[in-house]
Amino acid sequence: MQKLRSIPTWVWGLMVAVVLAGLSVVLSEFQLVLASQMLIAALFAMSLNIILGFGGMVHFGHAAFYGLGAYTVAILTKNYNVPLWVALPLAPVVSALVGAVVGWFCVRRVRLYFSILTLAFGQILYVIVLSTAADFTGGDNGIHGIPVPEIIVSAQNYYLFTLLVFALCYVVLYILTKAPFILTLRAIRENAERAQFIGLDVRRHQLATFIIGSAFAGIAGGLMAILNRFVGPDMLFWTTSSEPLLGSLMGGMFSLAGPAVGAALLLGLHLFISQYTEFWPTVLGILTIIVVLVAPSGLVGLSNRYLGVARAEE
Amino acid sequence: MNKNIKRHSIMAVTLLLLASVALGACAPAVTPTPQTIVVTAPPIQIEVTKIVAGTPVVEQVIVTTTPEPAPPEGEKTSIKIGFIADISGVGYIFSQSQLAGLRIALDELNKTDADGKLIGGGILGLPVEYIVVDSQLKPDVGATLARKLILEDKVDFLLGPTSSSVALAVSEVAKENKVILALHTSNSAAITGAKGHPYLVQVVPNTTIEGRAAAIFAAGLPYTKWGFIGPDYSFGRDQFGAFAPQLTEANASASVVSEQWPKLADRELTPFITALQSTGPEAIYGNLWGDQLVTFVQQAAPLGVFDDTRWGRIIRAAVANPEMVSALGVNVRLVFTGVFALGCWLAGLGGALVAGQSAVGLGMDVNIIVEAFAVVVVGGLGSFGGALLGALLIGVVLSFGILFWPGGAQLLPFAAMAVVLIVRPWGLLGRPER
Numbered sequence: 001m002q003k004l005r006s007i008p009t010w011v012w013g014l015m016v017a018v019v020l021a022g023l024s025v026v027l028s029e030f031q032l033v034l035a036s037q038m039l040i041a042a043l044f045a046m047s048l049n050i051i052l053g054f055g056g057m058v059h060f061g062h063a064a065f066y067g068l069g070a071y072t073v074a075i076l077t078k079n080y081n082v083p084l085w086v087a088l089p090l091a092p093v094v095s096a097l098v099g100a101v102v103g104w105f106c107v108r109r110v111r112l113y114f115s116i117l118t119l120a121f122g123q124i125l126y127v128i129v130l131s132t133a134a135d136f137t138g139g140d141n142g143i144h145g146i147p148v149p150e151i152i153v154s155a156q157n158y159y160l161f162t163l164l165v166f167a168l169c170y171v172v173l174y175i176l177t178k179a180p181f182i183l184t185l186r187a188i189r190e191n192a193e194r195a196q197f198i199g200l201d202v203r204r205h206q207l208a209t210f211i212i213g214s215a216f217a218g219i220a221g222g223l224m225a226i227l228n229r230f231v232g233p234d235m236l237f238w239t240t241s242s243e244p245l246l247g248s249l250m251g252g253m254f255s256l257a258g259p260a261v262g263a264a265l266l267l268g269l270h271l272f273i274s275q276y277t278e279f280w281p282t283v284l285g286i287l288t289i290i291v292v293l294v295a296p297s298g299l300v301g302l303s304n305r306y307l308g309v310a311r312a313e314e
Numbered sequence: 315m316n317k318n319i320k321r322h323s324i325m326a327v328t329l330l331l332l333a334s335v336a337l338g339a340c341a342p343a344v345t346p347t348p349q350t351i352v353v354t355a356p357p358i359q360i361e362v363t364k365i366v367a368g369t370p371v372v373e374q375v376i377v378t379t380t381p382e383p384a385p386p387e388g389e390k391t392s393i394k395i396g397f398i399a400d401i402s403g404v405g406y407i408f409s410q411s412q413l414a415g416l417r418i419a420l421d422e423l424n425k426t427d428a429d430g431k432l433i434g435g436g437i438l439g440l441p442v443e444y445i446v447v448d449s450q451l452k453p454d455v456g457a458t459l460a461r462k463l464i465l466e467d468k469v470d471f472l473l474g475p476t477s478s479s480v481a482l483a484v485s486e487v488a489k490e491n492k493v494i495l496a497l498h499t500s501n502s503a504a505i506t507g508a509k510g511h512p513y514l515v516q517v518v519p520n521t522t523i524e525g526r527a528a529a530i531f532a533a534g535l536p537y538t539k540w541g542f543i544g545p546d547y548s549f550g551r552d553q554f555g556a557f558a559p560q561l562t563e564a565n566a567s568a569s570v571v572s573e574q575w576p577k578l579a580d581r582e583l584t585p586f587i588t589a590l591q592s593t594g595p596e597a598i599y600g601n602l603w604g605d606q607l608v609t610f611v612q613q614a615a616p617l618g619v620f621d622d623t624r625w626g627r628i629i630r631a632a633v634a635n636p637e638m639v640s641a642l643g644v645n646v647r648l649v650f651t652g653v654f655a656l657g658c659w660l661a662g663l664g665g666a667l668v669a670g671q672s673a674v675g676l677g678m679d680v681n682i683i684v685e686a687f688a689v690v691v692v693g694g695l696g697s698f699g700g701a702l703l704g705a706l707l708i709g710v711v712l713s714f715g716i717l718f719w720p721g722g723a724q725l726l727p728f729a730a731m732a733v734v735l736i737v738r739p740w741g742l743l744g745r746p747e748r
Contacts, residue, residue, distance in 0.1 A: 105736050113739050116691055120732040123684060127724040134721065239680055 017167055024156050032155040036162045038264035040223045043166055045247035045263035046173060047216030053253035054182055055209040056189030058115045060241055061122020065095040065214040067236030069221030074143040074231040084149055091222030092215035099214025107206040119238055126236040142232030146225055162223055169216060177256050185209060250291055252298025262298060393437040396463030397473040398456055398484055401448040403579060404605040405476040449475050453483035460487040478502035478549035488513050502548040521549060525556025532599060533564030539571050541595030543586055545602055546575035553601045571595055583613050629653055688731040694744020703742060
């Protein structure tokens with residue numbers, strides 16, 4: 001165990017990346033699509049967890065920013081013929097901008113009030129996309145037939161592309177979690193009042209967190225739009241927020257990788273169990289209850305405890 | 315211990331609900347003033363005897379110490395502490411815990427090994443002796459006893475009483491004789507403020523700090539008409555003096571509608587309680603303490619001062635401070651489970667009613683829960699009337715919205731919810747949290 005731990009993190013990361021890239025040769029086409037979905041779900045969960053786990057703010061409207069990213073890519077490429085390579089990087093920008101406005105209001109409230117306010121804003125964005133701006137967004141039908149560049153049309157190439165984006169995001173977030181910013185954020189999460197007394201600008205830190213989380217959700221949404229070739233208003237609906245929420249819960253909220261693992265696992269499990277029963281929500285419910293009661297720090301927390309790895313965040 | 319009881323009691327009366335449980339539990343502990351107290355602690359033995367001579371009852375305290383080997387002239391063999399305690403009267407409960415605390419500390423300080431060598435450290439390496447006297451909550455008795463302790467018993471330090479009035483009198487003697495007085499309970503602001511001097515150590519927050527803190531807490535509660543009851547002496551007066559202006563400063567709509575000042579020794583509080591009730595306060599702030607607080611709760615309960623339903627009181631208390639309520643013997647988990655079940659039952663009732671006018675399906679929850687949130691938030695969390703008003707408002711807004719602005723109608727409930735949360739997070743009929 002001691003030897004294992006002495007291997008630097010980046011070597012581990014590289015090994016995981018190589019294995020994941022290697023899967024593109026091994027897996028079938030359908031499995032590759034599923035794997036891409038898992039990566040996107042993982043990124044979405046990680047983006048939420050920046051706000052939820054590290055920031056300690058329970059966010060019910062996160063799907064709105066995921067959906068905004070997806071719609072940005074869809075509208076730009078479909079309606080304005082913007083190349084995907086330009087549209088995709090713009091997705092997090094749009095999400096971050098809207099996130100800045102929404103977040104500015106939300107961080108002025110705490111706990112339950114924060115959560116309900118994010119829910120309200122998320123639903124406002126949902127209704128705007130669904131009906132208020134229906135001419136622009138395609139309303140309930142959404143936008144179909146998003147043009148995709150030749151090079152990433154094949155499932156294999158798209159998987160590798162998603163993996164590349166995911167890896168880049170992971171590295172950025174990893175660096176972020178090691179930065180003083182996240183330490184400060186933890187101090188705020190544990191005791192906002194005290195943090196304020198030692199001179200920290202609590203709201204500014206929380207707003208920055210909110211914006212960062214929104215931006216990464218935008219990337220995840222953009223990737224999903226490309227994968228599905230279509231976007232719909234349901235991507236913004238508040239129940240979509242529960243997917244990364246449950247993923248974070250399963251994986252463990254206090255680590256970077258936890259939510260990614262949890263979300264990917266949930267997606268895989270969903271598909272696997274759906275083969276046998278139509279009662280997936282029941283299974284999900286029972287699973288959630290077990291995790292919350294037995295392993296509140298999630299699977300990563302559980303494995304860390306049993307593998308004797310020092311707990312990263314708690 | 316003593317401070318805890320006092321602070322706890324202040325909060326209890328403030329909330330009008332913890333008190334009955336807490337002090338109901340305390341009540342059996344009240345015992346009549348003892349005739350004889352024998353305090354045994356090595357290395358000295360003290361007897362405090364109360365002598366009853368004729369009428370009216372005159373109390374006199376005789377302190378006898380066990381004989382000990384005469385110390386060599388001019389050399390100190392021990393540190394002597396004189397404890398002026400308020401043993402008889404309403405301070406009895408407090409004095410007992412104070413004495414117990416003193417004994418525990420001295421047992422540690424005076425610890426000796428098998429050879430009789432001091433290993434507890436003592437004070438300045440010397441063993442510590444103490445003498446206890448009873449000031450009976452009377453300032454003049456306290457001052458006399460303090461003089462006696464200093465001049466006759468030659469104590470090195472004084473420990474103060476419970477009552478602030480006695481403390482002020484004793485403090486004067488300490489200052490005059492340049493003997494350090496430590497106060498552990500009495501905390502009138504005047505003691506360390508206007509009447510402060512260098513021979514004084516105060517280890518508890520004073521009445522200004524307490525009064526203001528209580529006022530800030532009270533200002534955050536959903537009550538504006540406050541009644542007050544407190545003992546008519548320096549502690550009660552000083553603390554309320556800090557409380558009242560701070561209350562109106564922290565919450566402009568709050569005011570004290572009635573002040574009742576029973577004497578510290580009063581055990582018949584019913585007239586004060588009925589006077590308090592006649593002004594119809596929504597909440598009562600009190601700084602009664604010790605036996606008098608127990609008496610208040612006992613006499614106020616039958617007069618209906620605490621008449622919310624018992625369940626309502628427990629639930630609100632459990633939300634405000636689950637640890638405290640749990641420590642008082644309430645099964646908080648069971649309470650919350652009950653509330654949860656009640657909420658579920660009402661939700662089920664609502665569902666049953668809607669089944670008559672719309673199709674029943676699995677997705678019903680997803681939309682209604684957000685609307686329910688909107689209604690409750692707009693109306694005010696924790697307000698039944700608010701929920702009613704919120705539902706009416708959201709329903710009307712939605713209906714008119716669909717008529718005049720079909721594209722944006724669905725937006726309105728959420729927009730209303732967001733605006734209320736930003737501008738007035740406690741909703742239309744709710745009360746600000748803090």
